[in-house]
Amino acid sequence: MSDHIVSAYSEELERLSAEILKMGGIVETMITDACRALVSNDLELAKEVVLRDPLVDAIEADAERQIVSLIARRQPMGHDLRMILSAMKISSELERIGDLSKNIAKRTQRLDDNVNVEMRNAILRMAQPVSHQLKDVLNAYATGSAEKARIVWGADDDIDLHYNAVFREMLTHLLEDPRRITAGAHMLFMAKNLERIGDHCTNIAEFVYYQAVGDYLSELERPKQNQV
Amino acid sequence: MDTTLGMSTAVDDNLTLPPATDTAAAPRIDCRNIKVFYGETEAIHDVSMAFPDRAVTALIGPSGCGKSTFLRCLNRMNDTIENCRVEGEILMDGENINDADVDPVLLRSRVGMVFQKPNPFPKSIYDNIAYGPRIHGLANGREDLDAIVEKSLRRAGLWDEVKDRLAAPGTGLSGGQQQRLCIARAIAVQPEVILMDEPCSALDPIATARIEELIDELRNRYCIVIVTHSMQQAARVSQRTAFFHLGNLVELGDTSQIFTNPREKRTEDYITGRFG
Numbered sequence: 001m002s003d004h005i006v007s008a009y010s011e012e013l014e015r016l017s018a019e020i021l022k023m024g025g026i027v028e029t030m031i032t033d034a035c036r037a038l039v040s041n042d043l044e045l046a047k048e049v050v051l052r053d054p055l056v057d058a059i060e061a062d063a064e065r066q067i068v069s070l071i072a073r074r075q076p077m078g079h080d081l082r083m084i085l086s087a088m089k090i091s092s093e094l095e096r097i098g099d100l101s102k103n104i105a106k107r108t109q110r111l112d113d114n115v116n117v118e119m120r121n122a123i124l125r126m127a128q129p130v131s132h133q134l135k136d137v138l139n140a141y142a143t144g145s146a147e148k149a150r151i152v153w154g155a156d157d158d159i160d161l162h163y164n165a166v167f168r169e170m171l172t173h174l175l176e177d178p179r180r181i182t183a184g185a186h187m188l189f190m191a192k193n194l195e196r197i198g199d200h201c202t203n204i205a206e207f208v209y210y211q212a213v214g215d216y217l218s219e220l221e222r223p224k225q226n227q228v
Numbered sequence: 229m230d231t232t233l234g235m236s237t238a239v240d241d242n243l244t245l246p247p248a249t250d251t252a253a254a255p256r257i258d259c260r261n262i263k264v265f266y267g268e269t270e271a272i273h274d275v276s277m278a279f280p281d282r283a284v285t286a287l288i289g290p291s292g293c294g295k296s297t298f299l300r301c302l303n304r305m306n307d308t309i310e311n312c313r314v315e316g317e318i319l320m321d322g323e324n325i326n327d328a329d330v331d332p333v334l335l336r337s338r339v340g341m342v343f344q345k346p347n348p349f350p351k352s353i354y355d356n357i358a359y360g361p362r363i364h365g366l367a368n369g370r371e372d373l374d375a376i377v378e379k380s381l382r383r384a385g386l387w388d389e390v391k392d393r394l395a396a397p398g399t400g401l402s403g404g405q406q407q408r409l410c411i412a413r414a415i416a417v418q419p420e421v422i423l424m425d426e427p428c429s430a431l432d433p434i435a436t437a438r439i440e441e442l443i444d445e446l447r448n449r450y451c452i453v454i455v456t457h458s459m460q461q462a463a464r465v466s467q468r469t470a471f472f473h474l475g476n477l478v479e480l481g482d483t484s485q486i487f488t489n490p491r492e493k494r495t496e497d498y499i500t501g502r503f504g
Contacts, residue, residue, distance in 0.1 A: 004500065005502065075459075077487050077500050078495075079500060080500045082488065
């Protein structure tokens with residue numbers, strides 16, 4: 001899209017979308033590092049992930065200030081309006097993803113010695129497609145691609161299947177050895193957090209799609225598979 | 229509203245009709261294949277669009293896009309410009325207003341107009357309003373005329389401000405009051421349509437807000453067409469928006485659609501400030 005006649009307006013919009021992408025980048029590393037910390041039982045790394053969360057919150061607050069100022073001063077219309085509204089929604093989705101990742105890192109620090117490596121790996125297996133979803137949706141945002149957003153949106157049921165599998169596997173581990181119950185409960189929450197992150201990625205995909213084409217992805221098309 | 233001429237009743241107390249939002253009803257004005265020429269130059273290229281009753285339609289576009297020229301077709305104001313020729317049909321109640329047997333003076337009482345700069349007559353406030361009803365024979369005697377003046381000023385939201393000084397010159401009012409006086413003057417002859425050519429561009433934000441509030445009230449009774457350079461104003465006051473560019477009607481749609489999700493790239497570029 002060509003530039004605005006008022007170049008400062010274009011610069012402000014670019015700054016806002018750069019802010020969103022920066023936030024997305026930090027949140028992306030929070031998920032992968034939280035899961036890395038879990039698998040390798042690296043408590044230092046887990047602690048560090050928790051410390052990144054305030055930074056995400058600060059960027060969200062800053063993006064919101066920029067958005068309020070843009071609406072008040074520029075009276076955005078058309079694609080600009082949709083971009084600004086989407087940025088507002090996406091930043092709060094990313095903030096939630098940051099919180100959920102932080103929560104995984106916190107729970108990692110509380111795990112006791114009864115956790116076996118299969119349990120840790122089960123979470124990691126689920127984290128991989130979730131990280132992909134986030135990476136893909138941020139890519140859709142960066143390129144403004146409705147098509148890429150639609151693909152992410154349609155891939156969420158895959159994560160739901162993963163979640164169901166992890167849920168059953170955890171139950172098996174707990175049944176085998178009741179001493180694992182405390183850690184297993186934490187890990188069920190981790191799996192649930194990852195599933196929620198997948199949902200937030202889907203929401204982001206909806207806003208990217210709305211920003212690009214001005215229409216809403218219909219909720220009817222997407223099959224729901226999560227039965228938990 | 230009662231569209232028959234020859235009003236003889238006193239003040240119509242029924243000032244609050246239920247708001248009409250059904251823009252799909254039969255259009256008040258239906259323009260078909262309008263072309264406007266200045267000499268050999270075609271300024272408007274084959275524009276067809278309809279204006280719904282009881283709704284505000286905004287015409288937007290860059291300077292020189294033809295929106296004012298098009299607006300002026302609707303009450304044959306282009307007749308007064310030498311070399312200007314209008315082709316196509318403009319139907320009101322099934323009748324082409326460009327037909328030779330249509331009296332342009334009578335037409336302009338049915339299709340009133342408000343201009344960019346308030347232009348009250350150099351007469352009293354009272355006479356500014358009474359002039360039209362007098363020449364069109366709409367009033368039976370002084371009492372009736374008083375009633376029309378009061379009703380028109382009330383509908384234009386000006387009555388309380390001027391009721392104690394009706395004999396004072398209209399030109400002594402503030403800019404915003406003068407513009408409302410001009411709107412009252414247009415209303416006094418019982419129009420069906422009100423055309424507004426940038427009615428707020430000479431007014432401050434408070435006076436502009438008053439006019440916009442008035443436009444919103446008037447839309448319960450009239451078909452209103454407004455040309456404005458302010459996209460925010462078009463977004464605020466209209467239900468339908470038409471975007472003109474280089475003499476073409478590029479896009480016509482519901483105002484919220486035009487400003488949030490225009491279908492045409494030229495519209496998008498214009499409303500987001502990317503033109504040129």
